[in-house]
Each structure stands twice: as C-alpha cells, then as structure tokens.
Amino acid sequence: MxxxxxxxxxxxxxxxxxxxxxxxxxxxxxxxxxxxxxxxxxxxxxxxxxxxxxxxxxxxxxxxxxxxxxxxxxxxxxxxxxxxxxxxxxxxxxxxxxxxxxxxxxxxxxxxxxxxxxxxxxxxxxxxxxxxxxxxxxxxxxxxxxxxxxxxxxxxxxxxxxxxxxxxxxxxxxxxxxxxxxxxxxxxxxxxxxxxxxxxxxxxxxxxxxxxxxxxxxxxxxxxxxxxxxxxxxxxxxxxxxxxxxxxxxxxxxxxxxxxxxxxxxxxxLEKHSGPQNGRDRGxxxxxxxxxxxxxxxxxxxxxxxxxxxxxxxxxxxxxxxxxxxxxxxxxxxxxxxxxxxxxxxxxxxxxxxxxxxxxxxxxxxxEDVDELVERRKSEAPLPAPDTSVSESHNDQVQAGEESNGILASAKNAVTAGVEAYAPTAVADMLHVDPKPADDVSDSSSTSSYESADDYLDDTVLSTASLPLSDTLPSDASTKSLSRVGTGFSSHDKKLLELEAHKKKLEQKLTKKRESEQNKLASSQGKSATEAAKARERHERELKKLEERQQREMKKLEERKDKEVEKARRKREKQNDKDMLSRVTRERDDFRRRVEIVQRENELLREQIGEVQRENTVLVQKITKGKGGEEVLSAVRGELGKKGKQRPESMRSYSSVA
Structure with a gap:
C-alpha cells in the first residue's frame, strides 16, 4: 500500500x-x-x-x-x-x-x-x-x-x-x-x-x-x-x-x-464564421x-x-x-x-x-477560451436605449473628425473619447461590456474583466455581421443621419452609423456603471458600520449564550455534586448502623457465653461444697466416737474459730454458699 x-x-x-x-x-x-x-x-x-x-x-x-x-x-x-x-x-x-x-x-x-x-x-x-x-x-x-x-x-x-x-x-x-x-x-x-x-x-x-x-x-x-x-x-x-x-x-x-x-x-x-479567429485551434x-x-x-x-x-x-x-x-x-x-x-x-x-x-x-x-467566450457573451447582451443628451457633445467631435481625419479614424476616436469621458475612474482605461445587469457582476472581478476600447473597435470593424444595422441604430439618431447623408450609403458610412450607435450605447452603459459604482461605494461605507454593529451584536449574543450555557453547566455540576455528597452521607450512615448492630450483636453473644460459663462454674462449686460437707459430717461422727474425740473436735473448732475471726468476709461468703 x-x-x-x-x-x-x-x-x-x-x-x-x-x-x-x-x-x-x-x-x-x-x-x-x-x-x-x-x-x-x-x-x-x-x-x-x-x-x-x-x-x-x-x-x-x-x-x-x-x-x-x-x-x-x-x-x-x-x-x-x-x-x-x-x-x-x-x-x-x-x-x-x-x-x-x-x-x-x-x-x-x-x-x-x-x-x-x-x-x-x-x-x-x-x-x-x-x-x-x-x-x-x-x-x-x-x-x-x-x-x-x-x-x-x-x-x-x-x-x-x-x-x-x-x-x-x-x-x-x-x-x-x-x-x-x-x-x-x-x-x-x-x-x-x-x-x-x-x-x-x-x-x-x-x-x-x-x-x-x-x-x-x-x-x-x-x-x-x-x-x-x-x-x-x-x-x-x-x-x-x-x-x-x-x-x-x-x-x-x-x-x-x-x-x-x-x-x-x-x-x-471557426470555419463557419467569417469573423476573426478568437478561439484556440482545434483538431x-x-x-x-x-x-x-x-x-x-x-x-x-x-x-x-x-x-x-x-x-x-x-x-x-x-x-x-x-x-x-x-x-x-x-x-x-x-x-x-x-x-x-x-x-x-x-x-x-x-x-x-x-x-x-x-x-x-x-x-x-x-x-474557444473561456475568457473569450465570456467577453463575447457580454458584447452580445441586450443593451439599454441610448441617451442622446449624454452624447451630444461627442457627436460634434465625430462630425468634426469626419472632415479632417476620415470616417473610420473619427469613429475610433469618438468611441475612445466617449470611454475616456464617461468611464468610472477605476476603469478609465478599460471598457466593460456586461452581458448582465450591473448588479449581477462581482466587484472584485470587475476591473479584471474589461477589454480595451481599441480592441473592441477593431473586432467590430472586422466583423460587421455581428452588428445588424436595424438593431443598432436608434430611431431618432437614424432619422437625422439619413436626412444628412442621403440615400446613397457607402459601406464606410454604414459602418460609421453602426459605430455611432454602439458608441452611444456604450456611453449610456458606462454612465450607468459609473453611477452604480458610486452608489455601491456610498452604500458600502454605510454598510460597513451597519455590518460592524451587527457583528458586535452577534458576538454579544454568542457570548451571552455561552455564559448562559456555562451557568447551566455549573448549576448541573453543583447539583450533581450535592447529590453525590448526600449519597455518600447516607451510605456512611447505613454502614455505621450496620456496624453498630453487628457490634451489639457480638457483645450480646459474648455476654451470653460468659453467663453460661459462670452458671456452669456455680453448679460445679455447689456440687463440691456438698461433697465437702458430707465428708465433714462423717469425720465428726468418727472422731466423737473415739477416745478423746470430743477434745480433739473442740480444739479443731477453736482453731477454726480463730481463723474465722481473721477472715469474716470469707466465712460469710462460705456460709452463704453452704
């Protein structure tokens, strides 16, 4: 492995x-x-x-x-x-x-x-x-x-x-x-x-x-x-x-x-299209x-x-x-x-x-490459209607350029001028044609996804099939242009009109983009404070929840500790009671054994005293029958009397036993 x-x-x-x-x-x-x-x-x-x-x-x-x-x-x-x-x-x-x-x-x-x-x-x-x-x-x-x-x-x-x-x-x-x-x-x-x-x-x-x-x-x-x-x-x-x-x-x-x-x-x-080769070669x-x-x-x-x-x-x-x-x-x-x-x-x-x-x-x-595909989709997205009031001054630039520098050159300069005048500061040198509304585009990647105005112009001029005249010319601008140019359009004039329409749409788009970015910048500043306040509140709530949880845990631990102490106390008392009963039982049994021993000893002493008394009686009888027996018996009794006086307590005890 x-x-x-x-x-x-x-x-x-x-x-x-x-x-x-x-x-x-x-x-x-x-x-x-x-x-x-x-x-x-x-x-x-x-x-x-x-x-x-x-x-x-x-x-x-x-x-x-x-x-x-x-x-x-x-x-x-x-x-x-x-x-x-x-x-x-x-x-x-x-x-x-x-x-x-x-x-x-x-x-x-x-x-x-x-x-x-x-x-x-x-x-x-x-x-x-x-x-x-x-x-x-x-x-x-x-x-x-x-x-x-x-x-x-x-x-x-x-x-x-x-x-x-x-x-x-x-x-x-x-x-x-x-x-x-x-x-x-x-x-x-x-x-x-x-x-x-x-x-x-x-x-x-x-x-x-x-x-x-x-x-x-x-x-x-x-x-x-x-x-x-x-x-x-x-x-x-x-x-x-x-x-x-x-x-x-x-x-x-x-x-x-x-x-x-x-x-x-x-x-x-790529062979199916007459435009330039934008994608990588495929076998x-x-x-x-x-x-x-x-x-x-x-x-x-x-x-x-x-x-x-x-x-x-x-x-x-x-x-x-x-x-x-x-x-x-x-x-x-x-x-x-x-x-x-x-x-x-x-x-x-x-x-x-x-x-x-x-x-x-x-x-x-x-x-084709993914980036090129994304850019192409952006350029093919529907664009909003142009605002003629925004681009009047730049139309004058286009007309002046037609007289001095030629149609295609002036069109290129007009688009470039429109970009420089209306693009936001962050994208002044780049052109962004977004296939979706501005609020669907990530701010973090907006500046990296713009293509230059010159590149866009070159692609547009070389591939006019992607710019149908009827779709790209605004209605009011087309009427003025037709009345000025006349009925005999050359191919350059048509391209110029198409580029004018695209320029106006780009100006409108870029103006909206600039306003959107400014609004986002203003809102982001307000949101930062709001988000910070929300974050603090969320943090305080979490801390409060944590403290409450810890207090509950501590309370549970205290209750468990009290239960354990009480349980140990009852167990000790129960054991002490058990030990006391066992001790008393042992002492009782011990005293019972002692009493039985004393009783047996008393019985033996009684028997011995009775035998001694019988033997004494027999001796007294034999002594009195003999010669001088009375004297001998009196002397013995006298001697026993003297000893009895010396040990009265013993004699009394002996008498009680007898």
Missing part, C-alpha cells in the same frame, strides 16, 4: 514558488499519474455487468432534466491494471447509506491516512441520462461560472466553493492546464466564511494504458487534481478563516459504443478506436450527428470517482469533519447534476 500513500502525498500543500514553471509539463504529468493510480484504487460498485455486455438505458442523450432523472447504471468499467486493482482492499467496505440520502447509489469509502492529518474519503458511481460531453463542459465551467456572480462568500457556487479571483493560469500543450484560484465558501449557520487557495490541474489526457479497455482503448475522460497552495498574492483576508482541501476527481465514459469515423468527426467551428476529433494516437486526445467529441443505424457514443454511461479530505480550519474537531464528509460528497453529486441538466447554455471549452 506504500505506492498508494506515496501517490496521495502529491495532493499535499505546495508553495507556488516551488512549482517548476520551466519544467511544468513533467510536474503536471507526475501529478496526473498519481491521480490515475488513486482513482483506480477505489473499488468498483458491487454487482453490475461488464461493459462489453451492457446496453444503454436510453435511446437519446441528455434526457435528464435534473438529478431525479439520472439513471443508476449497472454497466461496469474495464478492470484497471493489476497493480492499481491490488489497492482495492485499502478502502475496506463501503458506507451503509439510506436510499433517501443516497438516491443515486453512490458508493462511499474511508481509508486511514499515514500522515498526521485526517482520513481519506472516496466515492464511485455510474450514471446514465447525461452525456459525457455535457458533463465535461459542466465540470470545466463550474468554477468560471461563479466568477461573474456578485454576492458574499460562496456566491454563485454550485457545490459550495466559488471563485473570488484567479491568481494563475498556465496551459501546457496536450498535458492540460494549471490554475490557482482564491475560493470562498459559507457554511450553514452563524459561522465565519472560509477561504481556500487551491492549485487545480485539469486534464483530458490524464489516463494511460493502465486504465484502457483491452489494454489499448482509452476512454474519454476529465481529471481535476486539487491541492492547497501558498501564493504570494493570496494574503489572508479579514473576516475569513483559511482552510485546506485535497482532492482528485475523475469522470470517464464506459465505452459501450466505439465511435466511428463518420460520427466522431466534426468540422472546425478534428478522431474515432474512439484511434483515440490514443500520437496527436490525438480522443475526448473532443461534441456532436450528435451519428447516423440512425450507428450507436451514439453520447449514450455511454459516465463513471464518476472522487477522493478527498479537507480541513476547514477554525478549530473544528476532526471527528466532526469526518462525520459529515460522507453525506456531503454524496450530496455534491446531485447538486452538480441539477446544475448541469438545467443549464442549456454551458459553453464548450473546445470552441
């Missing part, structure tokens, strides 16, 4: 200064190999049937609308390499969870750690009703989706953790990418928010032949390795407690169907049987254009594996954390399924 625990050490905390950025590919590959071993060490769910004899439960992909529609699949993935399979025994038997708490039949395991930290927990399950492509997009979009949500700690989180800021992002060819996030979470109840600085390794090329079906077919998959990180830009924030969590998460398809060349090939999406996705070629990953299949007579690979079941342990900080006992972990990781499965199934517009990370 030493190999398994050595692999788990790769999830331990790391200082970002120790990350070898000059040799990042090898470092990431080492962590992904450890992640593969860890995931394959988790035992398969009991029962089920082999993948080569299983059939999909649905005829169409992505039929589930929520986690309640997700089907528990009986298909089982191919057995991993014998070395990985030998670690199954380290996890022991699965937890016994009720069907109500575990409707998706997630198997949960626990393994003691070899270091001084907490135990490891793992879960493994197989599901149908959602395609691998949709699940992959959901997992890759989960963290970026929370960056645009405004609110307190954990706002916008799908499974409890939300991104407050992204500190690092490094893409390493076909290996994957590494990111460092500053995350936050708000636990239930009146608890302090937590923050986590996590280094994430995301890869769709993480598995090797040790996880391949028949030793050569590697299924589509996505692995996410998360480890705590110390970053120089991630200072501890006031009002947060910093925690740590380590995890490996893997989703992979169970290949009931191998993808054919016809169904697996896709056209480059054509290849068939499942050839997915492990030297230049192919084998997991970028996002279409459902397979012919009716061919099986759809998006119907393949999805296996979901996760290994984790965490320390939320704040002095929470480890046993409480470990007691709540099994239920928490099981609930996370339903949370992500609910979010993934209910969102139809989850972006595909293969089409």
């Amino acid at each position: 030493s190999e398994l625990h050595e692999a788990l050490k790769d999830l331990s905390p790391v200082d970002f200064a120790d990350v070898p950025l000059d040799n990042l590919a090898e470092w990431l590959q080492s962590h992904l190999e450890s992640g593969e071993l860890i995931c394959n060490s988790v035992p398969q769910p009991p029962g089920g049937e082999p993948f080569h004899s299983s059939k999909p439960k649905h005829s169409e992909p992505d039929l589930a609308a929520s986690s309640k529609d997700i089907f528990v699949s009986s298909a089982r993935s191919p057995d991993p390499h014998s070395l990985h399979a030998s670690f199954h025994g380290a996890w022991g038997k699965p937890y016994k969870l009720g069907a109500k708490d575990n409707p998706l039949d997630v198997q949960v395991y626990k393994m003691a750690a070899k270091d001084k930290y907490g135990a490891w927990f793992a879960r493994r399950s197989v599901h149908e009703g959602i395609s691998f492509s949709r699940m992959r997009k959901a997992m890759r979009w989960e963290f970026p989706a929370s960056m645009a949500v405004e609110g307190g700690p954990g706002a916008g989180a799908v499974r409890g953790l939300a991104v407050d800021s992204r500190l690092e992002q490094h893409k390493v060819g076909k290996v994957g990418q590494m990111e460092v996030f500053q995350l936050s979470a708000q636990f239930p109840g009146p608890t302090t928010p937590r923050e986590f600085i996590s280094l994430l390794i995301v890869s769709e090329n993480a598995l090797s032949e040790k996880s391949a079906a028949d030793g050569k077919h590697i299924p589509r998959h996505l692995m996410v390795v998360s480890k705590p990180c110390e970053h120089p830009e991630a200072h501890e924030r006031s009002g947060y407690i910093r925690g740590k969590y380590e995890s490996v998460e893997l989703i992979r398809e169970i290949p009931l169907h191998k993808r054919s060349d016809k169904s697996a090939s896709t056209s480059n999406l 054509n996705t290849i068939s499942y049987a050839e997915s492990r070629g030297p230049d192919a990953k084998g997991e970028h299949v996002d279409n459902h254009e397979a012919s009716k007579d061919e099986a759809n690979p998006e119907l393949n079941p999805i296996e979901w594996i996760m290994i984790t342990r965490s320390d939320p900080g704040g002095g929470i006992p480890r046993f409480m954390v470990e007691r709540g972990t099994p239920g928490g990781i099981v609930a996370d499965v339903s949370k992500l399924f609910d979010w993934a199934c209910s969102n139809e517009d989850i972006p595909n990370p293969d089409e």
